[in-house]
Amino acid sequence: MxxxxxxxxxxxxxxxxxxxxxxxxxxxxxxxxxxxxxxxxxxxxxxxxxxxxxxxxxxxxxxxxxxxxxxxxxxxxxxxxxxxSPMDYQRVRDPAHLRAAYLETVSPDVAREFFRAHIEQWERELEQWRGELARIESLTNPILVRRLQVTADEDRDATIAFKLLAYEGLVEHALTETAWGRRGLELLDRLSRRDGGAGSG
Amino acid sequence: MxxxxxxxxxxxxxxxxxxxxxxxxxxxxxxxxxxxxxxxxxxxxxxxxxxxxxxxxxxxxxxxxxxxxxxxxxxxxxxxxxxxSPMDYQRVRDPAHLRAAYLETVSPDVAREFFRAHIEQWERELEQWRGELARIESLTNPILVRRLQVTADEDRDATIAFKLLAYEGLVEHALTETAWGRRGLELLDRLSRRDGGAGSG
DNA sequence: CCGTTCATGTAAAGAGTTACATGATTCG
DNA sequence: CGAATCATGTAACTCTTTACATGAACGG
Structure with missing residues (x-):
């Protein structure tokens, strides 16, 4: 809604x-x-x-x-x-982490591709949100500018501050996801070294 | 799907x-x-x-x-x-951050309550996921145990490792959200100090 | 016999996605 | 005259939520 x-x-x-x-x-x-x-x-x-x-x-x-x-x-x-009104939080529904939990069922290459795509996906979001942050800071976002024109002087700082905070939160989320993706790739490296190196014999 | x-x-x-x-x-x-x-x-x-x-x-x-x-x-x-198959990532749809961007339209008390609820919400999720992590590490999750029974010896480490990674990612996300919520509360403190202290004159 | 757990659903509405469909205005 | 942009939708489908509905087995 x-x-x-x-x-x-x-x-x-x-x-x-x-x-x-x-x-x-x-x-x-x-x-x-x-x-x-x-x-x-x-x-x-x-x-x-x-x-x-x-x-x-x-x-x-x-x-x-x-x-x-x-x-x-x-x-x-x-x-x-x-x-x-109080927020109603939807239950978590996270297909990427769902799939990650079962990556042992696919080949290392497919698993690697999964994490690569995850990183790429969140880097795209990151770019969007950082762009938006920049447009807020530099007051080049047209909607924000129009909004500030109808906002009392003493409320302008807060108006900008909340928008910055919101996008900073999204940026942090995206960074968490890319970092997680990289840890996934590292895990795959460790697993393949173990298999390739010591093997089962 | x-x-x-x-x-x-x-x-x-x-x-x-x-x-x-x-x-x-x-x-x-x-x-x-x-x-x-x-x-x-x-x-x-x-x-x-x-x-x-x-x-x-x-x-x-x-x-x-x-x-x-x-x-x-x-x-x-x-x-x-x-x-x-490649993941299809849904577009971001984040009601909490959407609302956060417009918090200047509500009273400081309501804004404070928003962040408090956000922190509480994600701390609940955090607890769930940390509990699940613990059950994976200690091999007390019944589904995982059943799964390991039908898994070849050499694949057991990977099976566990991917599940740990998945839940660690969720934990990190939850931590990002609680940290963001606390930054929201700090922002409100700064805004109220400024208003209460210097005022508009 | 009473409460808990086991057990399986239906019905209706709301939210979101994808594909399709149409046509006008404006600029070069 | 052709392409880009302006402009507004419909239809069908899938997914999800919420509320409703029913009843058996089992342990005390």
Missing amino acids: SLRYALLAILRVGPLSGYELQKQFSQSVGHVWHAPDSQIYPELRKMEQDGLIEAEEQIRGERGRRRLYHVTDAGDRAFLDWMN | SLRYALLAILRVGPLSGYELQKQFSQSVGHVWHAPDSQIYPELRKMEQDGLIEAEEQIRGERGRRRLYHVTDAGDRAFLDWMN
Whole structure:
């Protein structure tokens, strides 16, 4: 149910069309909460039905149309209610660590490839999140800039600080994963040395 | 789609009923991949239809029945195929970090409670995983023991080593999260000192 | 006979993924 | 006129959650 609140978080700063929202989304919150356009458009419609947002239908050219959404008071309240409610943590579901626990069933090469891919995957995420951190620090993230324009002076530091903290947490997670992947590769080295060196005789 | 393979991983060691499977599951793999019984029973039926497992229906008492499942050759192949296929990583979807990025919209007390709950949540997971690590090291995990009984001598070290590595990775993740939560609390302290101390004047 | 454990599910709804589908505007 | 971008969805499917539902065997 977080998609709705992720969308509200962005829309609260100012009105956007579904298309713009989707773009902004994939650049900012999308790094924390991915959603494809096929999920965003229907969700916006549902939010409109629930009275959380309202659309201003605009005409582009002869037949083109564009729905500019803005948050209603009810939507604002819904967002703040969510922010003030306790988190419900989902149970852990970690396919990579699940698979890692059974790597003795595959060849060393496949196991090695598994860890290599794991490291690569998390290095990609790392890059994304570090990029986002840099854009927050340098105030070049357009959404953040727009947000700061509607934020009281004394709240600006906190606004930036929380965003930095959030992305730092993600970066730390990614670093934990890449480090783990490298330990996996080291384990494979040890196991192959043992097999290759002393052998069973 | 990992549930199916998590179930196969356990069943491969030896036949179990849905009920036993569910118990074992919640004790071992369930720490990495949670599934409630209402998901396990139907999945077993589907796996049976797909020919990955077979049931031996047993009668208990007058009307009680019990389906003892075992993995077929096709099921064994399916598991190994999965293990040998590349992982498909899901996009990140992290409600806690999403929320953290917007904590400036709530009171310091609520923000503090958020981080406290985050630390508590991950300390619970930490405890689970450390317990599992201990049970692997001391060979008191019944599934692992059964597995080792059907494992060739020279593969036992690797079997244990991969399981240790998997749970160590989860432990490290949990530690990263608790550390992040504590940094969140420190940030709140700094922000409140600044507001309380210097104020805006 | 009563509580615990064993035992197996169904039904409905919600969340997310993937593939498909369409068309307008704008810039060169 | 063609390509890129703007713009908005639907449909089908899979996965997961939550709530509901039932009853037998066994130990005391």
